[in-house]
Amino acid sequence: MGVGEVSRHCYIYAWCLMGNHVHLLIKENDEPIGDVMKRISSSYVYYYNHKYDRIGHLFQERFKSQTCDSWDYFLTLLRYIHQNPLKAHLLNNLIDYEWSSWREYNGKHPQPFSSVDTVLGRITIEELAELVNTPLKASAERELIDADVQPRSRDGFTDEEAWQILTSLCGATNATEFQFLPRPQQKHVLYMAHEEGLGPRTLSRLTGVTYSVVQKATSAANECNRHHSQMVYETTPEDEEYMTYLSPDEFVKYPEF
Numbered sequence: 001m002g003v004g005e006v007s008r009h010c011y012i013y014a015w016c017l018m019g020n021h022v023h024l025l026i027k028e029n030d031e032p033i034g035d036v037m038k039r040i041s042s043s044y045v046y047y048y049n050h051k052y053d054r055i056g057h058l059f060q061e062r063f064k065s066q067t068c069d070s071w072d073y074f075l076t077l078l079r080y081i082h083q084n085p086l087k088a089h090l091l092n093n094l095i096d097y098e099w100s101s102w103r104e105y106n107g108k109h110p111q112p113f114s115s116v117d118t119v120l121g122r123i124t125i126e127e128l129a130e131l132v133n134t135p136l137k138a139s140a141e142r143e144l145i146d147a148d149v150q151p152r153s154r155d156g157f158t159d160e161e162a163w164q165i166l167t168s169l170c171g172a173t174n175a176t177e178f179q180f181l182p183r184p185q186q187k188h189v190l191y192m193a194h195e196e197g198l199g200p201r202t203l204s205r206l207t208g209v210t211y212s213v214v215q216k217a218t219s220a221a222n223e224c225n226r227h228h229s230q231m232v233y234e235t236t237p238e239d240e241e242y243m244t245y246l247s248p249d250e251f252v253k254y255p256e257f
Contacts (some may be wrong), residue, residue, distance in 0.1 A: 008136045009029050009031040009036055010028055010029050010031065011027040011115045012076075012102075012115060013027065013114055013116075013118065013119055014081045014114060015027070015081070015101045015113075016081045016082060016085070016100035016101070017099040017100065018085075018118065019087065019205065021058065022179060023080075023081040024040075025068070025074070033065050037063045037065075041063070044058070045058045058109070066144075071122070071225075075123075075131060076136065076140055077144070078119070078132070079131050079136055080136055080144055081100070082100055082101070082102045085100065089160075089163045089174045089206070090175055090176075091175075091176050092176075094132065094133065094176060095108075096176075097146075103130075103236060105119075105120070105131075147151050159206060160204075165196050166178070166189065166193055169192050169193060170185065170189045175206065177205055178207045178209075179208055179209075186209065186217070187216075187217040188215055188217075188219035190207070190209065194217075200225065201219075
């Protein structure tokens with residue numbers, strides 16, 4: 001029996017933690033959903049802020065809820081929740097995503113947090129895996145909360161649009177693939193993506209490259225902006241070295257390759 005089977009205020013059947021929000025498939029027990037979410041969010045935010053020495057809000061906005069009243073809809077929600085990392089281009093294999101309950105369903109955690117036994121009592125893991133690994137059709141997602149709306153970053157791009165630009169420049173389709181690119185190529189792609197209009201914060205969030213490195217990689221574009229605004233800027237040795245990786249037309253392989 002998993003941890004989720006123990007008598008408690010609610011039972012969690014699926015969850016997926018993303019960058020600024022979390023998806024939950026929950027059954028209420030002796031508390032209304034509002035109290036359940038307040039308990040979960042306040043506890044997690046306290047833990048996260050204490051661990052990373054930060055203050056303030058963590059999640060993007062107040063929670064939204066939707067009633068699940070059929071087995072078919074339950075499976076649709078479970079599939080949608082677990083497929084979120086793929087939709088956000090975080091990886092190519094769902095089993096590799098650590099921050100969701102899909103690893104619990106596949107036995108990667110000896111004491112699952114979710115009520116996996118309840119679900120697997122109605123459907124085999126083989127059948128469920130086939131469903132979860134098959135992308136939902138757009139028609140199946142229409143009635144889901146926020147499924148049709150992908151927020152735009154401050155630079156005006158959705159994550160999907162931003163990844164289309166990054167993929168066209170280097171072939172990588174997610175942060176893991178981008179991290180495997182040689183560092184000089186990463187810097188060149190970041191610079192070119194910035195030229196296409198993607199801001200440093202968006203690039204850092206999507207690729208997993210630290211913000212300070214992204215700033216340096218896009219410094220040539222930033223220098224141009226500073227020049228037009230009549231701000232004084234002195235190049236650093238790192239900037240000079242980075243410019244040796246660039247040519248007017250294409251990326252030039254550096255000797256370290």
